[in-house]
Amino acid sequence: MPLIFITGPVRSGKSRFAERLARDRGGDVVFVATSQPDPNDAEWTERIARHAARRPAHWRLVETARDGAPSLAEVARDADAAQTLIVYSVGTWLAARMAPGVDPAALEAEAQIVVDALLATRAHAIVVGEEAGWGIVPEYPAGRVFRDLLGRAQQRLATGSNATYLVVAGFALDLNVAGRPIDRA
Secondary structure, three states: OOEEEEEEOOOOOHHHHHHHHHHHHOOEEEEEEOOOOOOOOHHHHHHHHHHHHHOOOOOEEEEOOOOOOOOHHHHHHHOOOOEEEEEEOHHHHHHHHOOOOOOHHHHHHHHHHHHHHHHHOOOEEEEEEEOOOOOOOOOOHHHHHHHHHHHHHHHHHHHHOOEEEEEEOOEEEEHHHHOOOHHHO
């Protein structure tokens, strides 16, 4: 099934664009929330609530970062061809997996499993990711690990997708029209 990958900076319109694509397709939509909820963070809680308020009530929600929840790879593997999955997002999935002392190689292996599952899902998948590499090099090792793992995972998703969009300032740019992946040149 087709996989659409959407990337761009914070507050660029990525999630609204993904939601529009899913609404336009119609049918059974599963919103896969990957962020780690934090009841002690009022701003984060409000941000999640704003996203939820925008979604149609008939869309099903699956939260992968809660205790006992299915993993993102399991959700992708278990989805059926009639479904549209909106995965929001690769960066929040990775952030939820980061922990003090995490082994970067193990986390990279886990990211590869997730990317493989998303690329192989039977569902129509719309995967949202964040651009984290356009700014300064993070001062702390964990920040560099996060940025590098996110960049590699998203390159694999983008090059394996049927369509890739860069969303900037509310505009979705079709990267498949604008260029081609460097390793397919």
